[in-house]
Amino acid sequence: xxxxxxxxxxxxxxxxxxxxxxxxxxxxxxxxxxxxxxxxxxxxxxxxxxxxxxxxxxxxxxxxxxxxxxxxxxxxxxxxxxxxxxxxxxxxxxxxxxxxxxxxxxxxxxxxxxxxxxxxxxxxxxxxxxxxxxxxxxxxxxxxxxxxxxxxxxxxxxxxxxxxxxxxxxxxxxxxxxxxxxxxxxxxxxxxxxxxxxxxxxxxxxxxxxxxxxxxxxxxxxxxxxxxxxxxxxxxxxxxxxxxxxxxxxxxxxxxxxxxxxxxxxxxxxxxxxxxxxxxxxxxxxxxxxxxxxxxxxxxxxxxxxxxxxxxxxxxxxxxxxxxxxxxxxxxxxxxxxxxxxxxxxxxxxxxxxxxxxxxxxxxxxxxxxxxxxxxxxxxxxxxxxxxxxxxxxxxxxxxxxxxxxxxxxxxxxxxxxxxxxxxxxxxxxxxxxxxxxxxxxxxxxxxxxxxxxxxxxxxxxxxxxxxxxxxxxxxxxxxxxxxxxxxxxxxxxxxxxxxxxxxxxxxxxxxxxxxxxxxxxxxxxxxx
Numbered sequence: 001x002x003x004x005x006x007x008x009x010x011x012x013x014x015x016x017x018x019x020x021x022x023x024x025x026x027x028x029x030x031x032x033x034x035x036x037x038x039x040x041x042x043x044x045x046x047x048x049x050x051x052x053x054x055x056x057x058x059x060x061x062x063x064x065x066x067x068x069x070x071x072x073x074x075x076x077x078x079x080x081x082x083x084x085x086x087x088x089x090x091x092x093x094x095x096x097x098x099x100x101x102x103x104x105x106x107x108x109x110x111x112x113x114x115x116x117x118x119x120x121x122x123x124x125x126x127x128x129x130x131x132x133x134x135x136x137x138x139x140x141x142x143x144x145x146x147x148x149x150x151x152x153x154x155x156x157x158x159x160x161x162x163x164x165x166x167x168x169x170x171x172x173x174x175x176x177x178x179x180x181x182x183x184x185x186x187x188x189x190x191x192x193x194x195x196x197x198x199x200x201x202x203x204x205x206x207x208x209x210x211x212x213x214x215x216x217x218x219x220x221x222x223x224x225x226x227x228x229x230x231x232x233x234x235x236x237x238x239x240x241x242x243x244x245x246x247x248x249x250x251x252x253x254x255x256x257x258x259x260x261x262x263x264x265x266x267x268x269x270x271x272x273x274x275x276x277x278x279x280x281x282x283x284x285x286x287x288x289x290x291x292x293x294x295x296x297x298x299x300x301x302x303x304x305x306x307x308x309x310x311x312x313x314x315x316x317x318x319x320x321x322x323x324x325x326x327x328x329x330x331x332x333x334x335x336x337x338x339x340x341x342x343x344x345x346x347x348x349x350x351x352x353x354x355x356x357x358x359x360x361x362x363x364x365x366x367x368x369x370x371x372x373x374x375x376x377x378x379x380x381x382x383x384x385x386x387x388x389x390x391x392x393x394x395x396x397x398x399x400x401x402x403x404x405x406x407x408x409x410x411x412x413x414x415x416x417x418x419x420x421x422x423x424x425x426x427x428x429x430x431x432x433x434x435x436x437x438x439x440x441x442x443x444x445x446x447x448x449x450x451x452x453x454x455x456x457x458x459x460x461x462x463x464x465x466x467x468x469x470x471x472x473x474x475x476x477x478x479x480x481x482x483x484x485x486x487x488x489x490x491x492x493x494x495x496x497x498x499x500x501x502x503x504x505x506x507x508x509x510x511x512x513x514x515x516x517x518x519x520x521x522x523x524x525x526x527x528x529x
Contacts, residue, residue, distance in 0.1 A: 272296030348431030417448030
């Protein structure tokens with residue numbers, strides 16, 4: 001497809017490029033990471049970069065930020081050649097990246113984070129803390145960031161930490177900022193505030209490269225989208241002229257599958273035995289008097305915004321939180337809350353929210369990560385036999401279609417979608433009766449998302465019960481019914497056929513929303529009082 005020139009929404013005519021990459025090629029051994037790749041971001045523009053995991057996005061970001069040198073091609077900022085490789089200060093003045101995993105240091109104050117290694121003009125001059133906080137306050141005020149410079153960074157919300165990172169980047173003089181999955185841990189209100197701030201900064205001439213797997217956000221924020229596939233540039237076009245199906249087709253190389261219609265497909269009522277039961281559960285700071293039931297063969301969504309408590313409920317089922325009142329049972333067997341071994345023994349498989357912090361041991365191989373929950377089955381007397389580990393892992397690799405050179409490959413070398421498949425493989429390795437998956441498709445590409453949701457449905461088809469804890473509509477469309485939480489209580493229940501606006505309204509606590517007539521408590525859910 002031919003590229004189409006675009007005009008940023010912040011101006012009446014074309015603007016000069018703030019960043020240009022042309023003919024970029026990069027290899028890592030025999031692996032081609034980028035092939036004749038290109039991108040052009042205009043001043044004041046919000047430009048989306050999308051593609052499946054492994055498409056080359058991360059490699060491009062590492063080149064745009066000076067972390068990697070391209071083998072071929074050229075890179076320019078505001079018409080000038082890129083700084084010399086290794087000149088950190090020069091690169092910081094041109095570009096910055098706000099990653100999905102925050103680089104803010106939690107034990108330092110906001111002011112200390114903003115001016116880390118720049119607290120005083122020279123190394124021999126003492127730090128004047130009052131002046132440092134004043135400088136930080138002025139910087140935050142200049143860009144409209146309402147954060148106390150003296151606050152500890154660990155006490156900030158995810159959204160506030162992102163604003164601090166953006167302000168820090170701007171303090172170096174950078175007018176081009178890369179946002180890597182910035183909404184992954186934000187609820188709808190947080191996303192709205194973030195986008196409003198980005199639009200304000202665009203008016204000041206700041207350009208953004210927005211990387212996200214949530215395609216609706218591309219339409220909500222960006223004027224231009226670039227698609228990479230198989231390490232190469234495929235398309236650059238105005239967002240307004242590209243419908244969702246065309247965008248997905250460009251990303252995948254094939255027409256979109258029927259996943260957009262999954263919640264409209266007729267499904268027979270689930271009549272299986274009750275496998276997961278939550279009775280009047282109260283977890284401090286998460287939920288109060290919550291009751292829920294999931295049957296064999298059923299996939300239930302537990303939806304809610306960041307403060308709803310749905311994630312903590314999912315974690316409580318896996319034994320990560322202790323209940324103050326109420327109980328959890330699996331197949332009629334009581335699970336001691338706050339006790340992970342008890343949950344595992346009862347038959348709970350768990351996919352945590354953050355694969356980086358909770359799901360993977362990056363220094364270990366794919367095989368070791370996939371078999372962490374079943375080491376007692378891999379050898380006698382507590383000894384793990386490498387041959388058994390490889391055999392078991394190979395089975396999981398085939399089952400989850402994990403793209404890896406070998407079972408012994410470090411899991412850190414895989415793309416995000418394949419890393420998530422390893423986490424799901426480990427949860428399924430124990431052949432659990434109940435699978436709890438928290439945001440199982442967070443940060444994965446379209447095809448990996450479709451595969452993972454299909455694998456969860458397959459688990460239910462094999463007689464298991466599945467609970468998908470998420471606020472992602474695509475995740476929830478894979479469910480037989482969706483229970484919505486708001487501030488620790490059940491706010492509604494929806495069966496297949498729900499409309500986006502109905503579910504979003506319930507998630508956001510909009511009053512006056514009624515549950516569709518098709519929804520009922522007959523399926524086993526008891527609403528919290």
